[in-house]
Structures are given as C-alpha cells and as structure tokens.
Amino acid sequence: MPIRTAVPPRVLTVAGSDSGGGAGIQADLKTMLALGVHGMSVLTAVTAQNSLGVQGTWELPVDAVRAQYRSVVDDIGVQAVKTGMLASAALVETVAELLAGTDAPVVVDPVGVSKHGDALLAAEALDSVRTKLLPVATVATPNLDEVAQLTGVQVADEDGMRRAAEEILAFGPRWALIKGGHLPGEAVDLLTDGSAEHWLRAPRYDNRHTHGTGCTLASAIASGLALGQDVPTAVEGAKAYVTGAIRAGFALGGGIGPVDHGWRTRAAD
Ligand SMILES: Nc1ncnc2c1ncn2[C@@H]1O[C@H](COP(=O)(O)OP(=O)(O)O)[C@@H](O)[C@H]1O
Numbered sequence: 001m002p003i004r005t006a007v008p009p010r011v012l013t014v015a016g017s018d019s020g021g022g023a024g025i026q027a028d029l030k031t032m033l034a035l036g037v038h039g040m041s042v043l044t045a046v047t048a049q050n051s052l053g054v055q056g057t058w059e060l061p062v063d064a065v066r067a068q069y070r071s072v073v074d075d076i077g078v079q080a081v082k083t084g085m086l087a088s089a090a091l092v093e094t095v096a097e098l099l100a101g102t103d104a105p106v107v108v109d110p111v112g113v114s115k116h117g118d119a120l121l122a123a124e125a126l127d128s129v130r131t132k133l134l135p136v137a138t139v140a141t142p143n144l145d146e147v148a149q150l151t152g153v154q155v156a157d158e159d160g161m162r163r164a165a166e167e168i169l170a171f172g173p174r175w176a177l178i179k180g181g182h183l184p185g186e187a188v189d190l191l192t193d194g195s196a197e198h199w200l201r202a203p204r205y206d207n208r209h210t211h212g213t214g215c216t217l218a219s220a221i222a223s224g225l226a227l228g229q230d231v232p233t234a235v236e237g238a239k240a241y242v243t244g245a246i247r248a249g250f251a252l253g254g255g256i257g258p259v260d261h262g263w264r265t266r267a268a269d
C-alpha cells in the first residue's frame with residue numbers, strides 16, 4: 001500500500017475530561033473521528049463522572065493549559081477550535097487570551113452545568129465568559145440554562161429564543177446557536193448572526209440517554225468548519241449528526257447514558 005501523503009483537517013478541543021466517555025474531551029474526539037478530521041485536545045480539568053453525575057473535579061494549572069495549546073498550535077496547527085468545560089475564571093481568561101491570537105474559527109460551548117445539575121463552571125467565571133470568551137467566538141452554542149445564566153433571559157418559546165440570541169450576540173460572537181433541546185416538543189435550535197435566521201428542527205427522541213449532546217454538537221460544528229463549510233452548512237450537518245447520535249443513545253450505567261458517536265458506522269439493530 002502506498003504511504004498516504006494527504007492530511008485531514010485538524011480540530012482542537014479545549015475542554016474537560018469525562019471519565020465516563022460520554023461528554024467532554026472524549027465526546028469531542030469521538031465526534032471528530034466520526035466526521036473525518038484529526039482531533040487534538042487541551043485538557044482544562046479532569047472529572048470523575050459517570051451516568052449518575054459528577055463525583056469529583058480537578059482543574060489543571062493555567063500553565064499546563066498554555067503549554068498544551070502551544071504544543072499543538074506551534075507544531076501541528078489547527079483549522080478550527082472548540083471550547084467546552086473551562087471550570088474557573090482563570091482558565092476562561094487564559095483560553096480567551098490564547099484564542100484571541102488564532103485565525104481559526106472558534107466554537108464556544110459555554111458549558112455551565114452538567115445534565116445532572118453539577119456545576120462545571122464557577123459562578124464567578126460567568127463575567128469572564130461574557131466579556132473575554134464570547135467576543136472571540138465565531139459561533140457560541142448556549143443551551144437554555146446557559147442563556148439564563150449569561151443573560152438572565154428565561155426562554156419558554158421560539159420568540160424567547162430570538163431574544164436570547166440578540167442578547168448573546170451583544171457579547172460579541174459572530175453567530176449564536178441557541179439550543180432548544182430543553183424545551184418540550186420538536187428539538188428546535190436557532191442559528192443567527194443578527195440578520196439571517198436559520199431554524200433547525202429535528203424530531204425529539206424520547207431517549208433519556210442524552211449525556212454529551214452539547215459537546216457533540218459543538219465539536220461537529222468545529223469539524224464542519226475545518227472541512228471548509230460555512231457556518232450555516234456546518235451547523236446543519238452537526239444537527240443531523242447529533243440527532244442520529246441521540247436516537248441511537250446507549251443505556252449505559254444506572255442514569256443518563258451517552259449518545260452513540262459511532263451511529264453512522266454501526267449496523268442498525
Ligand atoms: N431528546 C432529544 N431529541 C432530539 N434532539 C435533542 C434532544 N435533546 C436535545 N436535542 C438536541 O441536541 C442538541 C444539544 O442540545 P441541548 O441538549 O439543549 O444541549 P446541552 O447538552 O448543552 O444541554 C440540540 O441540537 C438539541 O436540539
């Protein structure tokens with residue numbers, strides 16, 4: 001077999017580790033593999049986590065985050081970046097400062113609380129997310145709890161999603177993707193840059209195994225951007241991927257199981 005010379009686009013996730021393998025760094029790298037890009041990681045925190053909740057969290061020192069980022073960017077290079085759990089104000093500010101220096105598109109998933117209600121971001125870090133991290137985002141992907149934390153807007157319907165998007169865009173990201181996964185009915189998300197409005201609709205699967213949906217969606221968007229897609233195309237492809245992964249979610253553990261990142265390669269059963 002000839003030695004391959006072409007290289008895939010490279011995508012970097014800056015996020016926390018989920019020992020259960022459903023969310024965080026693990027979800028991000030699995031998504032990237034499934035979507036045909038080379039995934040790389042800057043670890044910000046380690047969680048002891050499973051389908052029942054988060055049993056422990058350990059943050060990495062800011063120097064360890066800076067060093068990982070420099071190792072990846074200075075040698076291998078990145079075509080897109082995704083951020084997830086950043087844990088503390090110091091880590092949010094360090095990551096925002098590093099990303100201010102990249103030309104690559106940045107997808108910010110402003111992770112606040114896990115599906116089980118465990119805090120993944122210190123309350124005093126919210127202001128750094130608003131003023132330092134969101135301004136460097138190409139796309140910000142808050143869920144409705146994160147919208148409430150960041151803007152105070154309580155979304156109950158699609159008009160509320162529009163209001164939420166305006167408030168998120170005011171912090172400076174180029175696009176806002178407001179995820180309506182926590183509303184009843186269809187799984188509806190709103191993508192907007194303040195002028196164009198794209199509504200993404202998918203059937204809601206009555207599947208409680210949704211651990212990692214937000215991480216998966218944001219990593220899939222970053223993968224699409226690295227492959228050269230524009231933002232609406234990357235978001236549309238990511239929505240289709242996460243919808244399939246939710247539909248195929250695994251009943252692992254005694255609580256909320258993970259989505260199936262490999263659903264496209266697994267035979268239907
Ligand atoms: N039960 C479900 N069926 C289909 N899509 C869903 C379901 N729950 C969430 N989604 C979709 O999954 C993606 C992640 O949304 P959400 O669960 O709100 O994010 P997070 O994981 O950050 O809380 C969104 O596109 C949302 O519409």
Ligand SMILES: Cc1ncc(COP(=O)(O)O)c(N)n1
Nearest residue numbers: 016023024114115211212213
């Ligand atoms: C390390 C880490 N990062 C992110 C999430 C959010 O994922 P979810 O909202 O699906 O619990 C998580 N639970 N753990």
